Amino acid sequence: MNIICPLAVPKGRRLCCEVCEAPAERVCTACTVTYYCGVVHQRADWDSIHEKICQLLIPLRTTMPFYNSEEERQHGLQQLRQRQKHLIEFCYTVAQKYLFEGKHEAAVPAALHSLRFRMNLHGLSSVELVPAYLLLAEASLGLGQTVQAEEYLSQAQWTVLKSTECSYAIQSLLHRNLGLLHIAKENYEEARYHLANDIYFASCAFGTEDIRTSGGYFHLANIFYGLKKLDVADTLYTKVSEIWSKYLNNRYQVLSEARIQQIDLLGKRFETDTGLDEAQEAEAIQILTSVWNIRESTSDTAPQKTIFVLNTLVMLYYLMMNSSKAQEYAERAFGLAKEHHLSVHEQSTIQELLSLISAEETHPVT
Structure with a gap:
């Protein structure tokens, strides 16, 4: 964290804290354009976002340079808007x-x-x-x-x-x-x-089947679950799981085809990913983990539903290139399938996922 120092405020000018908009007494010494009421709010801002954007704030909060022409000025304004x-x-x-x-x-x-x-x-x-x-x-x-x-x-x-x-x-x-x-x-x-x-x-x-719609189904399911209307909640949780499973499996298929082409053309492996930003990945983890925790409580009566969510989590973490988490959930799914004597086909599907993860660990992406 950058050192903050007492602020000498020019007479007649009021500077506000970045977090609470109270009168500022401190300034970030790294960018010199961000102000705080005290150490507590400076630390909160630094830990949240300021460390990531400190230097990016300087051109936004300083006077624009003098331009020789209107064309240059418009270009400068356009760059500012893009920032x-x-x-x-x-x-x-x-x-x-x-x-x-x-x-x-x-x-x-x-x-x-x-x-x-x-x-x-x-x-x-x-x-x-x-x-x-x-x-x-x-x-x-x-x-x-x-x-x-x-x-x-x-x-x-x-x-x-x-x-x-x-x-x-x-x-x-x-x-x-x-x-x-x-x-x-x-x-x-x-x-x-x-x-x-x-x-x-x-x-x-x-x-209706988009991952951005799934959050509404999920929160609605939580209401029905809390009200003990388990049949309605179950239907909605199933829909949420299916939406995410379809998205992740489609993503895997697209990347698999691209990987084959990349190997053929360039002689190297193609890097996998989810196609999601960090917030969407965090949402997927939150939703699917919550559904899995609920499914676990009924795994004795409906193990297939629990295994389905676990397999979806496996694919999510595999595409996030988190092999240890992917393997953890795959092993849970395989153990549950054996415990409940599910069909050979269902067990082999999970074994295929485990083999996929093992191959990734043996031949990591370069």
């Missing part, structure tokens, strides 16, 4: 990843950065601000700050209502977060209403 767009998405993804990992406090500074960059680029009333408001609302819920979460969600709702061009994707996110709010308040009827809308808008934007 802002990059930081908006980067901070958003980092905050999302923290939320899926349950690190709600760490998500706040990153989400605040995304919000401020959006305000600078799009203005104070743009619908582009809504995703950042929703991140902050979700982080607040995770921290038990329901009133604060409601304030962020009210701001998001008001912005959407004023907008004439709000995408289905943003409306989906808004309803998902409203659903999570009502779950926290134990108002399950209202929560179901909003999550049903989340699924509808996500389906309009991406399709």
Whole structure:
């Protein structure tokens, strides 16, 4: 972490803390353009996001250089906007990843950065601000700050209502977060209403079988599971598992074909990956691990469903190039299949996955 030092504020100029907007007393000595009310908030910001973007902030927060022509000035402005767009998405993804990992406090500074960059680029009333408001609302819920979460969600709702061009994707996110709010308040009827809308808008934007729609099914399943409506919950958990399994297996098939071509053309192995950003990978881990934990409690009566989720986790970690985790889940699946005397075909499918992982460890990607 960079050293912070007392700030000499020019007379008549008010500088604000990056985290809480209180009067600043400290400055980051590495970038000299980021200010804090004290050590606690500087450390929180550093651990969350500032370490990753410290130097990237300098050109955004310093005076633009003098340009010799209007063409050069426009080019400079365009580069500035591109930097802002990059930081908006980067901070958003980092905050999302923290939320899926349950690190709600760490998500706040990153989400605040995304919000401020959006305000600078799009203005104070743009619908582009809504995703950042929703991140902050979700982080607040995770921290038990329901009133604060409601304030962020009210701001998001008001912005959407004023907008004439709000995408289905943003409306989906808004309803998902409203659903999570009502779950926290134990108002399950209202929560179901909003999550049903989340699924509808996500389906309009991406399709009913898309991984970006699966989150709505998952949260809705959790409500029914908590209400002991296990048949409905089971159907929804199955749908979530199938969506992720289909995506990951399709991804594997595409990469396998590309790998063969790459070996033929270049004589080297093709690097596998999930096709997801870090936040989406964290979401996949959170959702599939949660479903697996629930399936484990019923594995005596429905072992195939537990094994199906385990195999999906195997494929996820395999594509993430985490062989140890992939092998761990594959061995669990194989053990469960043998314990319940499942068919030879089902056991051989799991053995194929284990062989795949072993081959990867023997011949690592270069």
